[in-house]
Amino acid sequence: MPMPALPFHHHRPALQTRTIEGANAALVQRWGALQRRADEIAALADLAPEFSASEKDAARIAMGDAFSHAGERAAQIATRGIEDMELLTETGLKALVQVQARGKPVQAPALALWRELYHAREAVLSVLEPVPA
Numbered sequence: 001m002p003m004p005a006l007p008f009h010h011h012r013p014a015l016q017t018r019t020i021e022g023a024n025a026a027l028v029q030r031w032g033a034l035q036r037r038a039d040e041i042a043a044l045a046d047l048a049p050e051f052s053a054s055e056k057d058a059a060r061i062a063m064g065d066a067f068s069h070a071g072e073r074a075a076q077i078a079t080r081g082i083e084d085m086e087l088l089t090e091t092g093l094k095a096l097v098q099v100q101a102r103g104k105p106v107q108a109p110a111l112a113l114w115r116e117l118y119h120a121r122e123a124v125l126s127v128l129e130p131v132p133a
Contacts, residue, residue: 028064030082035059037089038117044096044110066128074127081124085117092116 035056039049051059067075092113100106
């Protein structure tokens with residue numbers, strides 16, 4: 001039996017108790033928060049900001065549209081991906097701060113974390129892409 005691409009989280013019902021439309025605003029807010037954390041990680045990795053403020057606003061609007069037009073299954077998978085990214089950023093940032101507090105360099109581990117987030121973001125966005133009929 002094939003394993004699911006994303007793990008099932010028993011403790012988080014995702015979209016099971018809300019409609020996609022009702023979850024849209026919260027998901028867009030969470031996506032924006034993830035982008036801000038990714039910016040923090042990028043700074044620790046000594047990377048230039050990926051997007052300007054206007055590009056971030058446009059991306060949040062596009063994300064809202066993508067969630068609105070996604071099928072229920074795609075929205076559920078994307079939500080799980082966002083949950084996973086939130087856990088990754090929370091844990092990763094805590095670890096980077098601890099390493100930095102000990103006076104150790106954080107550029108390399110921050111870059112590795114940023115790359116993981118980049119690929120996770122691309123995976124979430126790919127799930128939300130419209131499927132040609």
